[in-house]
Amino acid sequence: IFDPDRFNLTLSIIAKLYNMDVTADILDADVQWTRYSEDADGVERVISDQAWALKRAGAGKSIDLTIDDCDFNGYMPKTIKFIATVTLRDGMGNEAGTDTAIFQY
Numbered sequence: 001i002f003d004p005d006r007f008n009l010t011l012s013i014i015a016k017l018y019n020m021d022v023t024a025d026i027l028d029a030d031v032q033w034t035r036y037s038e039d040a041d042g043v044e045r046v047i048s049d050q051a052w053a054l055k056r057a058g059a060g061k062s063i064d065l066t067i068d069d070c071d072f073n074g075y076m077p078k079t080i081k082f083i084a085t086v087t088l089r090d091g092m093g094n095e096a097g098t099d100t101a102i103f104q105y
Helices: 046-055
Strands: 008-012 031-038 062-066 079-089 095-104
Touching: 031 046, 062 079
Parallel strands: none
Antiparallel strands: 008 062, 031 079, 079 095
16 A cells, blocks of 8 residues: 555666676666656656756666655546666776666556
């Protein structure tokens, strides 16, 4: 059961390559947090999500979420997802790949 009065959680990136933890090799600048949400009628909240992403830019590999991150505006969003897009670099600093992880409720 979702209790908006007690919403508080931390999302952290854990990166593995060939079953080895490479999280320490990920630069904080190579983690981008975004949010996708829809209002009670299922309409995407683009402006709200963009404002949230700007506020959370540079958060790094871990992000603490509170009720303010949900932006309820008097209603429960139909959909809300917090998305981490992570870039992995090779030993020369070149992009080797990207992947995303999504937390949705």
